[in-house]
Amino acid sequence: MSAPPPVIYLGDLARALDALDPSDDSTQRAIADLLGLQWDQPLTRRPHAARPLPEPSPEPSRRRQRPRPKFQRAEPRGVALPLRIEHEREGAVESSIDVPPMEASAPEEFAASPPLAPLFFPRWTRAILSTALSTYGDDGQLDVERVAEKLARGERLEIWPTLSSPTLRRGLQLLVDRSHSMTPFIRDQISLQRDLVRVVGKDRVETLRFAGCPLRGAGAGPEIVWTKYQPPPPGTPILLLSDLGIGRPLLGADRASAAEWLSFAQLVRKALCPLVAFVPYAPPRWPRHLAPLVTMIHWDRKTTVSDVRNRVGRAHEVQG
Amino acid sequence: MRDGGGGRDERIHMLSYKKIFDPANTQVFKEPDGSAAGDKRDGSVYVYDEQIVLAVNVALATGRPLLVRGPSGSGKSSLARNVARFFTWRYYEDVISSRTQARDLLWRFDTLRRLNDAQAKRLKEDVYYVEPGVLWWAFDPSSARTRGLSAEDLKRLVPESKVTEFLAVDPGRDDSPEGADRERRAVVLLDEIDKADPDTPNNLLVPLGSFQFFVQESGTKVRAERDQSPLIVITSNDERELSSAFLRRCVMLNLQAPSRVRLIEIARAHFGDQHPDHYEKIARQMTSRRKGEDEEGEDDGGPQPSAAEFIDTVRACIKLGVSPEAKDRTWKALSRVTLSKPRDQSGTL
Numbered sequence: 001m002s003a004p005p006p007v008i009y010l011g012d013l014a015r016a017l018d019a020l021d022p023s024d025d026s027t028q029r030a031i032a033d034l035l036g037l038q039w040d041q042p043l044t045r046r047p048h049a050a051r052p053l054p055e056p057s058p059e060p061s062r063r064r065q066r067p068r069p070k071f072q073r074a075e076p077r078g079v080a081l082p083l084r085i086e087h088e089r090e091g092a093v094e095s096s097i098d099v100p101p102m103e104a105s106a107p108e109e110f111a112a113s114p115p116l117a118p119l120f121f122p123r124w125t126r127a128i129l130s131t132a133l134s135t136y137g138d139d140g141q142l143d144v145e146r147v148a149e150k151l152a153r154g155e156r157l158e159i160w161p162t163l164s165s166p167t168l169r170r171g172l173q174l175l176v177d178r179s180h181s182m183t184p185f186i187r188d189q190i191s192l193q194r195d196l197v198r199v200v201g202k203d204r205v206e207t208l209r210f211a212g213c214p215l216r217g218a219g220a221g222p223e224i225v226w227t228k229y230q231p232p233p234p235g236t237p238i239l240l241l242s243d244l245g246i247g248r249p250l251l252g253a254d255r256a257s258a259a260e261w262l263s264f265a266q267l268v269r270k271a272l273c274p275l276v277a278f279v280p281y282a283p284p285r286w287p288r289h290l291a292p293l294v295t296m297i298h299w300d301r302k303t304t305v306s307d308v309r310n311r312v313g314r315a316h317e318v319q320g
Numbered sequence: 321m322r323d324g325g326g327g328r329d330e331r332i333h334m335l336s337y338k339k340i341f342d343p344a345n346t347q348v349f350k351e352p353d354g355s356a357a358g359d360k361r362d363g364s365v366y367v368y369d370e371q372i373v374l375a376v377n378v379a380l381a382t383g384r385p386l387l388v389r390g391p392s393g394s395g396k397s398s399l400a401r402n403v404a405r406f407f408t409w410r411y412y413e414d415v416i417s418s419r420t421q422a423r424d425l426l427w428r429f430d431t432l433r434r435l436n437d438a439q440a441k442r443l444k445e446d447v448y449y450v451e452p453g454v455l456w457w458a459f460d461p462s463s464a465r466t467r468g469l470s471a472e473d474l475k476r477l478v479p480e481s482k483v484t485e486f487l488a489v490d491p492g493r494d495d496s497p498e499g500a501d502r503e504r505r506a507v508v509l510l511d512e513i514d515k516a517d518p519d520t521p522n523n524l525l526v527p528l529g530s531f532q533f534f535v536q537e538s539g540t541k542v543r544a545e546r547d548q549s550p551l552i553v554i555t556s557n558d559e560r561e562l563s564s565a566f567l568r569r570c571v572m573l574n575l576q577a578p579s580r581v582r583l584i585e586i587a588r589a590h591f592g593d594q595h596p597d598h599y600e601k602i603a604r605q606m607t608s609r610r611k612g613e614d615e616e617g618e619d620d621g622g623p624q625p626s627a628a629e630f631i632d633t634v635r636a637c638i639k640l641g642v643s644p645e646a647k648d649r650t651w652k653a654l655s656r657v658t659l660s661k662p663r664d665q666s667g668t669l
Contacts, residue, residue, distance in 0.1 A: 005529025007568035012382040019381035022337035030335055030371070034378045034571050126563070130518055137419075142431035160432070167517050169418035198561030199518060 008035050118195075119188050119280060119299045127305045129199045132276050132297055133237050134166035134315035166315035171204030172196070173232040173273070175218065177242035179211045179255075185280050188299070189241050192278070196239070206232060212245075213256035215264050229264075231271035235318040238268055240277040240294075246285050258289055265293035274316035334370075341376045341403065343368055346589040349405045363401025365589045367582065375573035376403055376551070382571065385528050385552040387513075390575030392557060393626020400509035400553035409551075410461070410492040412454040413509035416516045422523030425453045425510065426533050426542075445477055447538040452488055458506040458550040459531055460542050461490060468540030506550040514556040521566045528552055529569055578627050580607045586627055587634050598637050601644040606630050606659060633658040 012035055022028045032039045120128055146161040174196060176189050196205050210218040210226070219226035232238065248255040268275045278299035279286060286296050295311050297303065349364045376399075379386035388396040397413075404411035414425055430449040437443050452464035465487050466474050478486045492506060513521055527533040531550075532543035544550065554570065556562065578586065580603045587599035606629075636658055637644055637651075644651050 004525035004565070005569060007565075008382070008384060008571075012384060015383075016378050016381040019340065020337040020377055022335070024336050027335040027337050027374075030374055031337075031378055034375050034573070035382070035384075036568065036572060126518070141429075144431075147435070157435075165421075167418070169517065201514065201560040203559055 008037070013037055113187070116187050116191055117301075118191050119185075119278075119301060120192075120303060121301055124303075124305055125192075125195050126199055128297075128303065128308050129196060130166075130168065131305055131308045131315075132278075132295075132312055133172050133200065133239060134168055134312075135170050135235060135237060135274065135318045136164035136315045137167035137169065138162050138164055164315075168200050168204070170236050170318075171200060171206070173236055173238045174205055174207045175214050175238060175240045175242070176207060176209045177211070177240065178209045178223070179243075179248060181243055181245075181247035181255075182241075185241075185243075188280070192241060213260040213264055215260055215267070216256070229267075231268055231273050234272035237274045237276060237316060240275070241299075242277060242279065243281055244277060244279055244287055244290065244294075244296075246279070246281045246287070258287060261287065261290055262293070265290055269293055272318065274318060276312070335374055337374075337377070339373065339377055340380045341373060341406065343373065343402075343406050345369075346585065347402055347406060348589060349402075363398045363403075363405055365586075366395065366398060366402035367585045367589050369582070372399065372573065372575075375571060379553075379571045380551060383531075383549050385554050385570045387554045387556065387562075387567070387570035387572045388575060389556045389558055389572065391577055391626060393628035394575040394577060395627060396555040396575060397509060397511050400507050400551075403551065403553070404507035407505070407507070410458070410490075410504075410506040411509075412458050412492045412506060413511060414454045415511045416513050416520070418515055418517065420516050420520060422520050422527075423453075425455050425524065426527060427451060427453050427456055427535050427537075429537055447477070448486065450535060450537050454491070454508055454510075455527055455533070456535075456542050457490060457492055458508045458552075459533075459544040461492075461504070461506075463540060463542055464488060465490065468535050468538035468542070504545070504548050508550050508552045510552065510554045512557060513554050514558060514560040514562065518560070518563065521562055525565065525569060580604060583607070583627065583630050586631065590631055591634060591638060595634070595638060598634055598644055602630060602633050602637065602655075602659075605644065605655065606633075629659055 013032055016031050016035065017028065020027075020031065022031060029039065118125065141163050143161040143163045147157065150157055150161075174193065176193070182189070193205075193207060206220075208214070208218040208220055208229075209223075210216065210229070211223065214229040217223075217226040218229045244261060245255050265275060274295065275293065276295045276297060277290075279296050280299045282300075283296070283298060290296070295316075297308055297311060343366075345368055347366050347368060375386060375388075378384075388399060390396055400413065401411055403409075414420070428451040429446075430451055434443070434446075434449045447467050447469055450467045452467065456464045467486070467488055469477065474483070474486075510524075530543075532541065534541050583603035583606065584596075584599045587595075587603070591599075633644075633655065636642070636654060640654070642648070642650050642654050644655070
């Protein structure tokens, strides 16, 4: 496979300026802008001035004698090169917390939240989400080996065997844990929800919130309108953003028991939906009894795509 | 930032450059009779602004794909066909779905037909089952027609009596009298790329950037001739984010919901100058709806109407003799079904 063509840069700008021959600065800037380039310098090409003929070269002996300044750097000539503008991300997911903002008790610069450092390494997030949430889809190329095997045995081809390929088209159900113990991770949840919409598609992500365990009730709106939890259609992956009770005090009211989580995982398995949990605590603290039923992934900066692949494989096997 | 719709940047006005693509402000390719119904994707009418024209010119000058983003009904898809009609270039389109794979746009191998033929003991060479995709037709229609066979191989492998049956049918074929004179260049529309799985756009980077690819089954290297590269127009509703690698290789045009003035221009282009009052009133109502209010200033909770819905509403008013007066009950009822479309079932008329 050959390498992809280079990204848009100076060559494209030069080609466009040459072909379209813009006659003013604003047109040149508009062209650079369409190519995703930002250029602060005036782009106007200067007319070629008639250059005076060079003076006759001095005699070699004189030329050698001319004093040359040492370490004197000339001012940079020409214009600064354009910079690429990174395409800004749009369609931000609004926070769903129904709490009125507190009055600022400090000057704005102190009250403002510090910038969020997402739990997954930003450049890997897209690949991590794709790998964690893909399911196998039977719409790939013909599985010639399986066909040949069936035909060799003289069996009828009742289904058309195809090679499975990972796909995100089944979408996902996102279950966001709003328990008190997840309060430190609310901004991470919102940020990840935004990333999921970008990767999977906004029409394919169903977001529900819960506290404690989804079996106690879940819903898209505020807690007062939460209803009995319903799993999504068979084959749809479910993603839990939860500490699975790890960070809660043992006797806390919203701490779900191991039995509750187990019932939930069994319900989801019965519904033929792969269950994935992003857990913001390290593996040694994960509840062991859930391991056979939940694909737990450490929601942490150190998690790599390979780690996720080791747990999930290429994609989740689904029926239906 | 780049944006080509109603709220565009002032500095793009009166742009001055040597245009490769220089359409009229309103580019019409047939008499607008207002009779055609439904979602018109035929590109017969398109109302341009300077930013759209510049974006097409930059894409042509650089040979990069033009990625058009914007809300539904803002004219993303019909742009490609209108450009093709302007240049009298061949036109191909593929509406992307969640199942579309990058290779489908290059070629498909019809395994089902091959298996059928094998079972009926009439198996042919593999090349018979190669179906060229839109990008193959756009890059090199001659080799697409012969499914990648050279003239010698065609003679060798296909009996003369079967040649017509063997040749693939060009989906961009134009049987009209002017079709015979169509140039070799093409416009390709890859519609709604955001519907595809995330890997699909990335897998298209090489063919879209180099205008060439290799067909394994026939051993054919397909490539667009020099100066014959097609204009690739890709649309996205931004339902899913495209990768940075993909975005960095595209010229990007953001269309926004059209302003009131632009809506009126669009109506004039489609229906002529006979009903200026209709255009004005419907456009005003529509732009107020974007602010989330109805005529009485109340939020109706409906989705934001698009330019396509505006055209449908004007067409319905003209055909049914309805005057878009605020107090008119018939107009209120009509606008409910064409513009506001309340989402809940309780939206009584």
